[in-house]
Amino acid sequence: MTHIKKKSSLLTVTVACIGVVYGDIGTSPLYTLRECLTGQAGITLTQSSLFGFLSLIFWLLMLVVSVKYISFVMRADNDGEGGILTLMSLAVRNLSPRWVPLIMFLGLVGGSFFYGDGVITPAISVLSAIEGLEIIEPSLDRFIIPFSIAVLTLLFFIQKNGTGSVGKIFAPVMVVWFVTIGLMGLSGILRNPQVFQALNPYWAVHFFAEYKTVSFFALGMVVLSVTGGEALYADMGHFGKKPIRIAWFILVGPSLVLNYFGQGALLLSKPDAIQNPFFLLAPDWALIPLLILATLATVIASQAVISGVFSLTRQAVRMGYLPPMRIIYTSDEESGQIYIPVVNWLLYFAVLIAILSFKHSSNLASAYGIVVTGTMVITSLLIGIVMVKNWGWKSWAGGLMMAVMLLIDVPLFAANLVKLFSGGWLPVAIGLAILVIMLTWKTERSRLLRRLRQDPEALEALIVSLEKAPPKRVPGTAVVMSRGQYEVPLVLLHNLKHNKILHERVILLTVATEDVPYVHNVRRVTIEQLSPTFWRVIASYGWREKPNVSDILYRCGLEGLKCTMNETSFFMSRDTFVLGDPRPWYLKARGKLFQILQRNSLRAPEHYHIPPNRVIELGAVVKF
Incomplete structure (x- = not known):
């Protein structure tokens, strides 16, 4: 009976992960093969070029997704969690201190690039689906942009309600989607089975030999087939490794391959279908249902990316790379279901700008790829370090595996660099802006903490x-919030100076974030009595947890330090930060940006869920 229950549970989680993890890569057939055969000057639709692209797509899916991410990268988990920032944390654990800043910088670059991807993915996915209107009736093309904006507006608007209820339909829709595109592809292949010749890697090699330099730049379009591969690793904490692997090998991977090859079979017999081979692969009677299904699938793909951006932002906030901001937990059961208003609406407006600026999915395809392949390169570098430093591989073995991965990733990244001036600048600019904010917050906050009296x-x-x-x-009890364990809290000194009173019991509270997703309740609080009336309390949380002072006081009570919320006052410093010593212009600009971020960050009482009527804030001017 238990065995049956476990099987059922694994099946449920496997189906659920299809709706979240594979949305991005699962909607790539909408535009990938079309862009490969029309997006590069000097390449025309011939059997040779078609087989070359199909062979490249197949072997990229196998090597990048099946081997790199499924087999190796997903083994690098931090208490079950994945993602580029997690990989960065693992890479620096056993590394020489002199290399830590460089590795952390690479990790932050990879994390920042994900924000650029978060803008392009919803725009290109939804646009490519709505463009099916042109196939149904060419005169409907004028409605493509308005309909796309309407769909995305609705999607971003419902984020505040949480994805729990919507998520229940994600999995069934995506299962239907993959089964449908697989059957579409199979029907095309049965009409022209010679397309299976493209499975032979000879055609990929022949493609490079025939088109030479042009073939290298064509890799920039082939990479569209593996965009979304990073989601397998990033969403690992939600579903676990086994369900993600089963879903890929049983349903997702075969369906994608069948559909790409089915489109290829169609183009062999009807070259004019290059206009939109995905929709033209379907029979006429199925176009409208397919359009609806494709729209739903791209909305789900967009939702997965939006949720990924929310999760990455929360992790960056808790790890000290972004300022505190309002994070709403939309589910009492699932800590991964969150909503971050400021990120949601900034992302929405960025997506609108992308759609209105580029107007067509083909134009957006020119902007796609740089940040994705850049993240792939960084992932290869970091996983190579983890193999040697964390898993105990021999240096030559880890170096060899890293070299093999980079042999694929670096050419893909280099080929995409030519897209920089044809639209690739947009996600790169977004990524660089986020990187500047992360580096500014981290460095200036560290500088500030060093200046405080530790x-x-x-x-x-x-x-x-x-x-x-x-x-x-x-x-009563005074809880004095302290940034550091040995800091002399300014708010305590100001209270003594101005009010000339002291509570009969004083707790110096520091909330620390550990480099793990969760901290066990046994290690939640550490209490040290410093004197008859002074205590130091360090409350530890993982980066997926939300600090809460009510919980901290409860845990303190269990350890013998009893205090109730009604008899406790929380003293906090409301600091005004001013630039200290004269700086060069670039450091002054960084300081100004930090001041802006600090002024607009979430105030500590809200961040730690402290009742407003229990908070006493005293102002202070702090030079940094």
């Missing part, structure tokens, strides 16, 4: 002096 002896001396000659004591 002095154990000074803190001890202050406590000793207050115990020997205390000011007037008042009933």
Whole structure:
């Protein structure tokens, strides 16, 4: 009975992961083969070029997705969680300190690039689906952009309600989608089975020999077939490795291959179908249902990317790479279901600009690829380090595996660089803007913490002096929020200076984020009594958890430090940051950006879920 239940559970999770993990890569057949055969000057539709592209698509899917991500990268997990920032954290764990800044920079670049991908994916996916209107009736082409904007507007608008209810239909729709495109492809192949010759890698080699330099730049379009591969790793924490692997090998991978080859079979007999081989592969009676299904599938693909951006943002905030911002948890059961208003609407407006600027999925295809392949290169570098430093591989074995991966990724990245001036600048610019914000927040915040008084002896001396000659004591507990374990809190000094009172019990509270998704409740709080009336409490959370002072006080009570919310006052410093020593212009600009981010970041009472009527904030001017 237990065995049957486990099987059922695995099946349920496997089906669920199809709706989230494979949305992006699953909608690539809508435009990939068309762009391969029309997007590069000097390449015409011939049997040789068609077989060459199909062979490249097939072997990329096998090598990049099946081998690299499914077999190797997904083994690099942090307590079950994946993603580029997780891989970065793993890579620096056992690394020489001199290399840590470089590896962290690479990880942040990869994370920033995901935001650029988050703008292009919804735009190109939904546009390519709605463009099916042209096949049904050419005169409907004027409605493509308005309909696309309407669909995406609705999608971004419902984010605030959470994806739980919508997510229940994701999996069935995507299962129907993959079965449908697989059957479409199979029907095309049965009419022209010679297309299976393209499985032979000879055609990929022959393609490079025939088209020479032009074939290299054509790789920029072939890579469209594997965009979304990073999602397998990023969403690993939601579903686990086994369901993702089963879904790929049983349904997703075969359906994609069948559809690409089915489109190829159609083009062998009807070259004019290059206008839109995906929709023309279907019979006339099925065009309208297919258009509806494709639109739903691209909405789901967009949702998966949006959720991925939310998850990456939360991780970056908790790891100290982005300022605190309002994060709404839309599910009591699933911590991964979150909504971040500021990110949602900034992403929405960026997607609208992309659609209105590029107008057609073919134009967006020219902007697609740089950030995706850039992330692939960074992933290969980081996984090579993890193989040697974390898994105990011999240096030559890890280096060889890294070289093999880079042998694929670097040419793909280089081929996409030519897209920089034809639209690729947009996701790159978005990624670089996010990178600047991350680096600014991290470096300036670290600089600020160094300037604050992290002095154990000074803190001890202050406590000793207050115990020997205390000011007037008042009933209750004062929880003084402290950024660092040995910081002399400015808010405590200001309270003594202006109010000349001290609560009968003082708790110096530091909330720390550990480099793990979750911290077990046994290790949630560490309590140290510093004097008869002073305690230090360090509350530890993982980056997927939300700090909550009510929970902290409850845990303290279990450890013997009992205090209730009604008798506790929370003292916080509301700092005004000003630039300190004279700086060069670029460091001054970075400082100004930090001031802007600090002013607009989420205030500590909201971040830690402290009741407003229990908070006392005292202002302070802090130079950094």
